[in-house]
Structure formats: C-alpha cells, structure tokens
Amino acid sequence: MTATLPLSAGIGLRHPHYRQVLAQQPPLGWIELHSENFFDGGQPLAMLQQLAARYPLSLHGVGLGLGAAARPDATHLAALRRLLDAVPAVAVSEHLSFNHDASQRFANDLLPLPYTRAMLEVVAANVAEAQDVLGRPLLIENLSSYLAYPGNDMHEGEFLAGLVARTGCGILLDVNNLYVNQQNLGTDVDAFLAALPADAIGEIHLAGYTERSFDDGSRLLVDTHSRPVYPAVWQLYRQIIACFGVRPTLIEWDIDIPPLDTLLAEAATAQAILDQHTGAAA
Amino acid sequence: MNETAWQHALLDAITTPQWQPDPRFDAAALAVYRNNYRVGLMEMLALVYPICRQLLGDEFFEALSREYVKATPSASGNLHRYGEGFAGFVAAFEHTAHIGYLPDVAQLEWALHRGYYAADATPLAIDTLAAIPQQHWGALCFHCQPACHVLDSQWPLASIHAHHQPATAGCAVNLHEAQPLLLWRDSDDLMQLLPLAPGQAAFCQALLGGTTLDEASAAGLAASPEFDLQAALLLVLQHGVLSAIKEPS
Numbered sequence: 001m002t003a004t005l006p007l008s009a010g011i012g013l014r015h016p017h018y019r020q021v022l023a024q025q026p027p028l029g030w031i032e033l034h035s036e037n038f039f040d041g042g043q044p045l046a047m048l049q050q051l052a053a054r055y056p057l058s059l060h061g062v063g064l065g066l067g068a069a070a071r072p073d074a075t076h077l078a079a080l081r082r083l084l085d086a087v088p089a090v091a092v093s094e095h096l097s098f099n100h101d102a103s104q105r106f107a108n109d110l111l112p113l114p115y116t117r118a119m120l121e122v123v124a125a126n127v128a129e130a131q132d133v134l135g136r137p138l139l140i141e142n143l144s145s146y147l148a149y150p151g152n153d154m155h156e157g158e159f160l161a162g163l164v165a166r167t168g169c170g171i172l173l174d175v176n177n178l179y180v181n182q183q184n185l186g187t188d189v190d191a192f193l194a195a196l197p198a199d200a201i202g203e204i205h206l207a208g209y210t211e212r213s214f215d216d217g218s219r220l221l222v223d224t225h226s227r228p229v230y231p232a233v234w235q236l237y238r239q240i241i242a243c244f245g246v247r248p249t250l251i252e253w254d255i256d257i258p259p260l261d262t263l264l265a266e267a268a269t270a271q272a273i274l275d276q277h278t279g280a281a282a
Numbered sequence: 283m284n285e286t287a288w289q290h291a292l293l294d295a296i297t298t299p300q301w302q303p304d305p306r307f308d309a310a311a312l313a314v315y316r317n318n319y320r321v322g323l324m325e326m327l328a329l330v331y332p333i334c335r336q337l338l339g340d341e342f343f344e345a346l347s348r349e350y351v352k353a354t355p356s357a358s359g360n361l362h363r364y365g366e367g368f369a370g371f372v373a374a375f376e377h378t379a380h381i382g383y384l385p386d387v388a389q390l391e392w393a394l395h396r397g398y399y400a401a402d403a404t405p406l407a408i409d410t411l412a413a414i415p416q417q418h419w420g421a422l423c424f425h426c427q428p429a430c431h432v433l434d435s436q437w438p439l440a441s442i443h444a445h446h447q448p449a450t451a452g453c454a455v456n457l458h459e460a461q462p463l464l465l466w467r468d469s470d471d472l473m474q475l476l477p478l479a480p481g482q483a484a485f486c487q488a489l490l491g492g493t494t495l496d497e498a499s500a501a502g503l504a505a506s507p508e509f510d511l512q513a514a515l516l517l518v519l520q521h522g523v524l525s526a527i528k529e530p531s
Contacts (some may be wrong), residue, residue: 036360041402042429043471063359067285076359098289099359106356107296109318114285122285146311149288189518222314229497 003202005030005056005248007278009270011263012060012225012252018047020260025054028267030090032058032116032250039088042164046251048087056093057202057251059083059102065106066126066140067113074102077133084134091203093131093139093172096123096160123159124166131167139202141172142192142212144180144209144223154190155194156181164200173247174205176229178220180184189236193204198244206270207238207252211244226255229266238273246274299352323351323364324512330365330395333446334372334388337381345377362399364477366392383437383457390439392475393465397429405522414527423528424489429467430523432478432487438475466521476521481509487519492528 008029013021022030031051036047038059051057051169061080062103064072084092097110131137140163142156153175154162160171173196180189209225213219229251241247295304303309324347328335346453350371356364369388372378382428396478406424414422414429433439441490445448445474462483464476485502493501503510518524 002425036362037358039362039397040428042398042400042467044399045402046471063361068306069283070287071357079360101290101293104357105293105297106359107293108322108359108361109296109315109320110355111289111292111296111315114288116285118283119285122283146314147308149285150306151284151288183357212314216310216311220310220314228354 005058006170007246007248008251008274009251009267010055010058010075011267012250012254013051014254014257016052016257016273017260019176019246022047022050022054024260025259026264028055029207029271030056030058030248030250032060035059035061035080035083035092036063037192038083040082041086044220045086047082050262052089056090057087057091058248059074059087059089061094062110063099063128064094064109065097065111066094066130067119067123068098068100068126069094069109069119069122070100072130073104077130078118079270081135083135085138091139091150092134092136093141095143096163097143098157110143112143112145112148114147115152115154115156117153120154120159120162120166124163128170131169137167137169139143139170139172139178141166141174141205142177144174144177146184146220146222148185155192156193157192161195161197161200164197169200170202171200172203172205173240174207174235175240176205176207176209176252177223179233179236180223182210191238196244201244201247204237204240204247204249205252206233206266208233209263224255225252228262229269233254234273235267241273241277246277249274292315297355308331312480313437316394320351320433322361323356324363326364327368330389331368331391332421333391333443334368334384334434336446337384339380343514346372346375349375357419362395366433368392369404371435383435383439383442384437386433386435386437387442389435390433390463390465390475392432393433394475397431397467398466400427400467403427403525404524405528407523408519410527411519421503422495423492424495424524425526426490427466427522427525429464429465429473430486430490432483432490433463433465434483435462439463440475443475446450452456464517464521464523466523469522474495474521479506479508481506481515482517485511486523489518489523 006029011028011033038044100106206229207225209221210224249270306493369385375387438461440461441455461477480503482507486500488498499511
C-alpha cells in the first residue's frame, strides 16, 4: 500500500462544515481537503492544522496538472511542499489530468490527456518531478472525461498502471468517474479495473453526478459532486471492494453542499460495505 | 509531439471567447469544459470582490466578470490567484471608468484577499528592538508581515469598506475624504484596516518596501511636516507590521 489512511470511510471536508466538525468532532475515519485552499498561511492554514490534530488528513490537489505535456508549475509545487511541511498529511493526491501548456496558460479544470506511450513517459517524468519536490509518493486519480484524444493507444487503466511502474506512485480510484466515463465514452470498466495493480490502490472516491441534456438530443453525465452517490455507483463500489479488498473510501460533495449529517450518512453507507468485507479481504 | 498540439488546441477551444465549431472536439463535451472554465473564474471574482459586486449590483457585476474573463486568461493552477488585474480592468472599462473609487475598492479587496491567505509571520517583539541601542535603530531594516499592505488612495476606502460590512452597514461615507490605508492581519488571523495620516502612509510604504528606519522616517516627513516618528513606530509595532530585524547583508 502506498498510503496509510485508515481502512475506513471519510468525507471531503468543505468550507461550510469546518467549524462544525471541529466543534462536534463526529466519528470519522479520516478527512480530505483541497490543498490549494490552504496555500501560504493565515486562518485557513491554522484551521487545517487544528483539523489535522483530530483526524487523519488527506490532501487532495486540483491544480498541478501533472498530465500536461508541459512540466508542472514550480511555484505551485513549492507552495504544496510548504503546506506539507506545515501540516501532517497522511496521503497526498492529484488527478491524472492537465490544466496548462508550456506558456503557463491555465484552465482551472481537470482536462483529459492523450493515453499514448509518448505521453506516458512525459507524465511519468512530471509525477517523478512532483514526488521529488514533495519528498513523498502521490496517489494519482483516474479522471471523469467528456472527450478523448483520437490517437489513444492504451486505456486509462493501462496508463495508470504504467505510471505506477515508472514512478512508484499510488492510485486513487474514483468509482464515480469510472462510471461516468462508462456512460459518456463507453469506457470498458472491466478492462480498466483488470489493468490496475491492486496493491497500488491507496484510496477510493465516491460522489454524485448530474445528467445534462443538449439541444441535439445527446446527454452527458457531468461529474459535479453535487448529489448523493447513485445506486449504480454503489453497486460498482461493492464489486470493487469485493475484488480488491477494503480501501480508505471518501465521500466527495463540492457543489450544493448538504448538511453535515447527510455526508456522514453517505460515509456510514460506505463504512457498512467496508465492514462486510473487513477480514475477508487481502 | 501530436499530443502537445492536441492539448494546446483543447486549451484554445476552452479559453477562446468566440468559440467556433472544431471537428476535433465533441461540441457537447466542449460546452461542459467551456462552461466550467468561465463559471469557475467568475465565481472566484464574486468571492474576491463582494463590495464591488454590491456597488454594481449582481447583474452588472456578472456581466463585468464575463468581460474580464474574456480578456484575462488564468495564469495559475491555483484559482485563488485569479483576479489580480480586476482593478486595472474596471478603471479602463468604458462602462465603469466613470466610477472613480471603484478601482481603488477593487485594489482594497484584492489586498484583503491576498492578505487573508498570506504566509504567517511572528510579530516583532518590542523587547527585541529595545535590546538594540537606540542610536543604531536608524540603520535597521525589517522583514514585514506578508499580509500587510499600504493603499494610498484619494478615496475614503475605510468608510466605503465599513459601509458594506454587516456590523457597520450603511454608515456615512464622505467621498471627499482621502483615506490612505494600512491593512494587516490581527492575532485572530482576520484582516484589519486602519486609515493613516499621509506621513504614516509614506513611512509604512517605505518600511514595507525594505528601506532603513531612517529612510522611512525621511519619507514620512517628506509627505507631511506633522509626521511623528515615535507614534508611527509604535503603530507598526502594535499592529504587528514588523516581524523581524533584517540581518545586515
């Protein structure tokens, strides 16, 4: 295992609930927060340090864009390193996505990358560079994508496996993203999962999507993190836990954030599934 | 590498204000990415500039944000860095150029935003300074609190700010009163602001710029004959503006 998060359910903690969680300290296996919201210092960093004193902490980045053909932004990496020096994080993760080019033009989003042999070498160098600066391995998350590079010569699961082999990084397996890709792009879920080195999967994400329809009659599932986890995603999660064994599992909710109790109930559902497999798993 | 060109083209297709159908990218997919890009940046502007938004109204602010996003690509993977040029943009934008104080309010809000996230620094203890013989003080330079900022404005920024805070909403604003401001972060990590006399503003500006205490004092006196060094030094120490004495290089 790459990470040492507890083998239990946690929640993605967002601004509306920081103070409530600190005050009530609900029983949660662990929490995950977005790294970029705590860069530098001040009240956000002080709050994060208080939270890290009470819960195992995972820091989840959205801004490095390690899947770019261009190198990662050195100032961003340095800021992340300072954050890791200031806060005891158990796990640090980023996405298999890109957000910039060599002229430092950014789209603050998680954009899909070509899954080719040439790109794999570039991204492996980016991940290795980031891990060198940060002084620790990263968990890299599979992406929800709405389009694909036309010249792909492997699928995302093979690409992730290649990254693990080249850099020693771990995998953050987002089950909702996988489901969304299956629905939008026809991703072969079984082939994706079969390609993953099970030992490298250090964390699982669960979230809800939104369905959008377009004038031309097409529809897309958009990975909005704005809804409860859908039944089909729970079903896929059960299969994955049955196959790979229990993993630290996170409920993510970033838009239209509900009361804390709703998040805790979602986490309890994930915990119940983990409990069914605890002891039975490798 | 073709992959590089494809990523470049996708960034173009997402960020360009006037989108043209592009056979390389599915239209529905691109619509999602283009919407994410714009909404993310516009929401960031609304978060950073709440007073500008109140001054202009939600609808106008949204239209203005849309224009700013068209004109200003994001230059960082950290969304919190977006919007630095907003003050300059509203000063030059034809539909806001007549609102004289708006650019300065935007500058104030950007400084409050950056200050809130700025790196931590321990305030310089008065005892540390007192331990140095006073005749050497003039040659000292200081590291300052990264959250600190001086805004030299001809507008009553402190009053305008207070006017838009819940606790002091609607308080009087005299638009003919210039209020240079000191911004700093207090011991609870909250941003505070204080109107300064012109000499104090020049003094603080100089110290933040890295001058010696003597040079800062001269800047203060040049700005106002009423400048009082002792009072000004006490003010910066009380508010934690100074964080450490620089070692002579």
